[in-house]
Amino acid sequence: MIEVVTVILFGMLAVTAIAAIRLHDLFAVVMMFSIYSLLAAAVFVAMDAVDVAFTEAAVGVGISTVLMLATIGLVGRHEKRPAHRPGLPLAVVTLTGMVLVYGTLDMPRFGDPLAPIHQHVAPHYLQDSPVEIGIPNAVTGVLASYRGYDTLGELTVIFTAGIGVLALLGIRRRKRGES
Amino acid sequence: MLTLTLLVLLGSMALALLRAVKGPTVYDRILAANAFSTKTVLLITALGFLVGEAEYYVDIALMYTLVGFIATVAVLKVSEFGNLGQSGAVRSTPAERPNK
Incomplete structure (x- = not known):
């Protein structure tokens, strides 16, 4: 049943993406x-990636919608006609995509249990993390404990970016106040 | 019974998506996205019961409800005032203006 739900959600995801391009x-x-990010979050939940769904909820549904709306408030809400022809960029993108797909042919099949990535530390995480960490979800255990320093570094980067954005906005508002 | 619930939810999500794709006015799309948000929350809860870990999934569904409310408020503010910055003293509706 969960596979059927996932396939239907992916179908609606494709429909939403095409509609977003054509509008x-x-x-x-x-x-x-x-709608796209809600669907993506539902797909994440259906595929049992609960922590990714949490991130998608915070970033995709909440903040990115608000940020894009703020941008619309600045630039107007109608798309300008593109000044260039789409032929050459389309060819470059198609060619790059084909090369990337060709590059994946050497990789192990999706979900192959004998792939190298499933042989290194993954068995240890899957078998021992409920005992070592005490978190029922193995992915959350890896993110929050085994790769805790990595997550802390990510948070530092995001925090710095947030401070930078706030500094830029503050400078702009002060200039407007002086003039 | 749970299968039927999931199928009905997916069907209503598809209908809301259809309205968002076709919707002639912006307000149709706002309403469709809002209905879609509600349906997603319900689907996540139903999936929780299907998987058997309803207590985690209900938490996620609650979070989606709260975050979706913020997005809805922002959407309505932009459609009413034209941007997110002003406090609402100037009324200019972007949905009625041809171009800004």
Whole structure:
């Protein structure tokens, strides 16, 4: 049953993406993006990646919708006609995509239990993390404990970026106040 | 019974998506996205009962409800005032203006 749900959700994800490309009203595109990230989160939940779904909830559904709406408030809500022809970029993207797909042919099949990535530390994490960490979800255990320093570094980067954005916004507002 | 619930939820999600794709006005799409948010919350809860770990999934569903409310408020503010910055003294509706 869960496979059927996942396949239907992926189908709706594709429909939403195509609709977002074809629409020209940016406000409508933001609404499609909001639906897209809700669908992506539902897919994550259906595939049992609960922590990724949490991140998607905070970033995708909440903040990115608000940020894109703020951008619409600045740039207007209608897409301008592109000044260049899409032929050459489309060819470059298609070619790059084909090369990348060709590059994946050497990789082990998706879900192959004998792949090198499943032989290194993954068995230890899967078998021992409920005892060692005490968190029922193995992915959360890896992120929050085994790779705790990594997660702390990520948080430092995001925090620094947030301070940078706040500094830029503050400078702009002060200039407007002086003039 | 749970299968039927999931199928009905997926069907109503598809209908809301159809309205968001076709919707002639922006307000149709806002309403469709809001309905879709509700349906996603319900689907996550139903999936929780299907998997058998409803207590975790209900937490996620609650978080989605709260975050979706923030997004809805932002959407309505932009559609009413034109941007997110002003306090609401100037009324200019972007949905009614042809271009900004």
